Amino acid sequence: xxxxxxxxxxxxxxxxxxxxxxxxxxxxxxxxxxxxxxxxxxxxxxxxxxxxxxxxxxxxxxxxxxxxxxxxxxxxxxxxxxxxxxxxxxxxxxxxxxxxxxxxxxxxxxxxxxxxxxxxxxxxxxxxxxxxxxxxxxxxxxxxxxxxxxxxxxxxxxxxxxxxxxxxxxxxxxxxxxxxxxxxxxxxxxxxxxxxxxxxxxxxxxxxxxxxxxxxxxxxxxxxxxxxxxxxxxxxxxxxxxxxxxxxxxxxxxxxxxxxxxxxxxxxxxxxxxxxxxxxxxxxxxxxxxxxxxxxxxxxxxxxxxxxxxxxxxxxxxxxxxxxxx
Amino acid sequence: xxxxxxxxxxxxxxxxxxxxxxxxxxxxxxxxxxxxxxxxxxxxxxxxxxxxxxxxxxxxxxxxxxxxxxxxxxxxxxxxxxxxxxxxxxxxxxxxxxxxxxxxxxxxxxxxxxxxxxxxxxxxxxxxxxxxxxxxxxxxxxxxxxxxxxxxxxxxxxxxxxxxxxxxxxxxxxxxxx
Numbered sequence: 001x002x003x004x005x006x007x008x009x010x011x012x013x014x015x016x017x018x019x020x021x022x023x024x025x026x027x028x029x030x031x032x033x034x035x036x037x038x039x040x041x042x043x044x045x046x047x048x049x050x051x052x053x054x055x056x057x058x059x060x061x062x063x064x065x066x067x068x069x070x071x072x073x074x075x076x077x078x079x080x081x082x083x084x085x086x087x088x089x090x091x092x093x094x095x096x097x098x099x100x101x102x103x104x105x106x107x108x109x110x111x112x113x114x115x116x117x118x119x120x121x122x123x124x125x126x127x128x129x130x131x132x133x134x135x136x137x138x139x140x141x142x143x144x145x146x147x148x149x150x151x152x153x154x155x156x157x158x159x160x161x162x163x164x165x166x167x168x169x170x171x172x173x174x175x176x177x178x179x180x181x182x183x184x185x186x187x188x189x190x191x192x193x194x195x196x197x198x199x200x201x202x203x204x205x206x207x208x209x210x211x212x213x214x215x216x217x218x219x220x221x222x223x224x225x226x227x228x229x230x231x232x233x234x235x236x237x238x239x240x241x242x243x244x245x246x247x248x249x250x251x252x253x254x255x256x257x258x259x260x261x262x263x264x265x266x267x268x269x270x271x272x273x274x275x276x277x278x279x280x281x282x283x284x285x286x287x288x289x290x291x292x293x294x295x296x297x298x299x300x301x302x303x304x305x306x307x308x309x310x311x312x313x314x315x316x317x318x319x320x321x322x323x324x325x326x
Numbered sequence: 327x328x329x330x331x332x333x334x335x336x337x338x339x340x341x342x343x344x345x346x347x348x349x350x351x352x353x354x355x356x357x358x359x360x361x362x363x364x365x366x367x368x369x370x371x372x373x374x375x376x377x378x379x380x381x382x383x384x385x386x387x388x389x390x391x392x393x394x395x396x397x398x399x400x401x402x403x404x405x406x407x408x409x410x411x412x413x414x415x416x417x418x419x420x421x422x423x424x425x426x427x428x429x430x431x432x433x434x435x436x437x438x439x440x441x442x443x444x445x446x447x448x449x450x451x452x453x454x455x456x457x458x459x460x461x462x463x464x465x466x467x468x469x470x471x472x473x474x475x476x477x478x479x480x481x482x483x484x485x486x487x488x489x490x491x492x493x494x495x496x497x498x499x500x501x502x503x504x
Contacts, residue, residue, distance in 0.1 A: 012401065029404040036389065039408045045442040048392035050402075308402075311392075315401020 120144035150183035199223035367425030
């Protein structure tokens with residue numbers, strides 16, 4: 001059902017809601033297109049005219065700095081006009097519903113929505129509501145999905161490790177609340193990574209997590225053994241109800257990434273983190289600032305990957321395809 | 327349905343055509359030009375011309391996918407390649423190379439892209455094949471071979487071997503419809 005919204009009848013990507021349902025070729029097309037946008041970001045004039053005259057609305061019902069900023073820069077580098085709306089300080093506070101907000105923005109001839117929302121499924125709800133000529137990219141919905149983060153993470157992995165078919169990737173920390181982990185696990189499985197591991201206390205692992213296609217570890221040292229890529233997740237205290245961890249100090253002792261624990265991974269392992277980082281909670285500063293951390297390259301790559309997704313979903317959106325009044 | 331018409335295309339000797347282009351480009355060497363080939367056919371032609379002319383400056387390549395004027399109709403080419411201009415284009419003489427000059431739209435897009443890298447002193451256009459059907463006021467300065475084709479016909483440069491040599495390239499005429 002989601003795929004009816006993600007793809008048109010010709011199999012072209014029209015909305016990006018989740019990684020599930022994408023095939024390997026679609027993902028590789030996005031990564032390869034992003035590769036070309038990296039070069040654009042290094043030029044004197046960091047702009048191409050692809051989305052000239054298009055209006056992009058960044059609609060973030062949940063706070064974000066990195067994701068919103070990189071989506072904004074991505075849209076601007078594609079020459080689109082971009083508007084940022086932070087409904088927590090506008091009309092939803094006055095009681096307007098999500099779909100009413102969307103209808104109003106659509107009436108202003110928005111061509112592409114980038115939506116983040118605290119509820120899982122919000123992006124799907126909005127995409128289903130929009131007329132077919134208006135496109136949507138999910139920038140994170142609840143615990144469900146964060147597809148562009150997973151794509152930029154796999155782009156970064158490919159940049160440093162080249163071949164997905166030989167890798168051991170360990171995702172560490174708050175898997176339970178993490179849409180990043182869920183989307184990343186899907187993308188790595190589709191790209192053919194032979195071993196994806198999750199390392200977390202039982203309280204921070206979803207029920208039946210193995211069914212996603214991962215191996216579970218409760219101990220950092222065994223879980224990190226011979227890993228090529230270590231993805232640290234932020235402990236999402238704002239989403240936690242009840243006592244899921246004994247104490248922050250205890251969590252750091254057991255699951256915080258330190259140079260000592262990192263010795264168990266391969267010597268050339270790279271360290272990733274989607275940000276924002278809690279230093280001294282899930283990651284030690286010596287690791288975060290160390291030479292194997294690729295956390296800032298992830299941010300740079302995020303712009304190119306988001307440009308690629310925007311360009312691909314907006315491609316072929318000629319005015320003759322417009323079907324108004326639906 | 328696409329059928330291939332070999333006759334006219336087979337009559338063109340690519341080696342000979344390149345030699346003719348080199349002769350015409352030779353006087354421009356004094357200005358230390360930067361040669362830039364448009365992906366993918368134009369990049370092959372540029373690479374061969376660059377070798378034959380023994381140009382000092384490294385060869386550049388341009389992928390104009392992000393500058394096409396039909397993006398809203400056809401979308402992004404999934405085989406998009408990276409543009410690579412290794413030398414600053416400011417105040418330089420550019421020799422822009424393509425395989426086939428047809429409507430002129432590719433060249434317009436290429437010039438837009440070059441100007442996003444800087445402000446060249448001048449741009450010379452060299453094409454292996456020049457055909458009829460221009461839709462923009464664009465002309466080539468150096469032409470390997472001029473051909474006249476039916477509006478439904480397309481002439482295309484293809485590479486048959488891994489290694490790039492004049493012998494690895496072949497021109498084919500494709501007919502749409504019928």
